[in-house]
Amino acid sequence: MTHRTVTRRIQAQATSDGAGVKLKRSLGQSNGARHDPFLMLDEFFSDEPADYLAGFPSHPHRGFETVTYMLDGHMLHEDHLGNKGHLRDGGVQWMTAGRGVIHSEMPQQEAGRMRGFQLWINLPAAEKMRPANYEDIPASKIPRHSLGDGGEAILIAGQCQLDGVTVCGYINGLDGQNLSTDPIYIDLRLKEGQSSHITLPKAHNAFIYVYEGQAEIGEHIIPSTCSALLSQGDTLTITASGDCRLLLLAAQPIGEPVVQYGPFVMNSNEEIEQAMRDYRDGVLTSD
Template sequence: MKSMRKILSVQPGQAASDGAGVKLNRVIGGAGLERFDPFLMLDEFATENPDDYIAGFPPHPHRGFETITYMIEGRMRHEDHMGNVGLLESGSVQWMTAARGVIHSEMPEQQDGAMRGFQLWLNLPGKSKLNDPDYRDIAASEIPRLSTEQGVEVVVIAGQFSDGQLTQDGAVQRPDTEPQLFDLHLAPGSQVQPRLPEGHRVMLYVYEGSLQLPEASPDSVHGGRLIRLSDQGELHLASATGAKVLLIAGKPIGEPIVQYGPFVMNSREEIEQALRDFRDGVLA
């Protein structure tokens, strides 16, 4: 029998503001990004107060990574320099590969009501940071969902979900980092054992309810906490009272990470070049 993945840390998010004043819960971001490689940032937005989101994210640049926006509730409109226009609605995903450069905006398509979802930043290896950018809207109907015999609903956004009984490819497959991104809805008393590649960095963000990891300490983690796990072993998740959890896993790149705001490269010189390109109007 294989050993279980060990809990390396449990941490809460931090209140933050981005864009034109959108209030966020920053789960990952800032110093020590090597611990989360290949992931750079995870923001949660969850509010019913339009003052928290109405100003949105006016035009801004990115270079060197991918952004994955998963909308649980609400409507946001995307526009970019490539001419893409997309509407993020409840249950949909936007997957944008900034690569050498994207200038885009994300603005609310509503004046009131709840706005809830996540944005995850996924690093690109150095060989791909200056490739052509790409953009994809994925409707909720295009994202596979399944229900396990143990009472867990799984939204398979990226990678491949398998629990030894069911196997399902996600809506997105990516090279190099091989991201696995699942939204797990555990009914009270349910459990699930996702099979993940050895060596992948694994994190769990509990965004509702309470999650138990048998043979781990602490044995129960409540909503609003990120669990960072070891990169070897099996994973066994359970919930006595019900939980909703983002499972995020990926293959570490193992390269230097140098970030300056919306630019993520491998060296300070590359960051300075990105700043010059943006100033000169040739970033994108």
């Protein structure tokens, strides 16, 4: 049995996206700050409406998946397929862009807290041109698992073992859903001094993102708004320094070239140029 250790820390950096939404970006702040198949992780968190009201007006994607997890707030998703989803406290929006999606994500509140995360997961070359898909998952459908001592795991996707108990997220590729990277996505909430022992698929790449408090993995301390990329292995032990909340993410690596230009993620410059032409010519989303 091999224990996973921290190989790299990536402190989130302040930036903005969409029409000026303020956020913090850890993975994805540069081409070298990725962890196959994970391309980007953004955290948005503000009580100031001016930081988020402009939202994310209509824009395209091709070649990957976006997963938006809302802790607090209300966002409306609309896309060219006719999908319309209200993302509220604790809910998740899982969108596979595939060949192409044109969508918007706009705040539906004029005051109060807007807090959540957007994760980009790459698709293998064989699936980059698959039909787009969208699923809106309310908080009531997402399983929650008690860790004892006041700790809790919110199980968004995948299957693993937490403290010797096999747990399954709402989205579970083992149940036949077409997620070739077999992603695991858990919101882990630990009380001061509490440890959680996690068994992940050995071949998966994994990382954590601490969004409240700080966590310890071996001799490494991971502060708030910081990602920690992990080595390969079977088991992972995370200990909370004070009350701690973090995202645990793992998936099967793809091992293919990644070429990104803004909202398009393909395998070559030629494919990026084709995506740009398709968007310009109004056929990005055509079969």
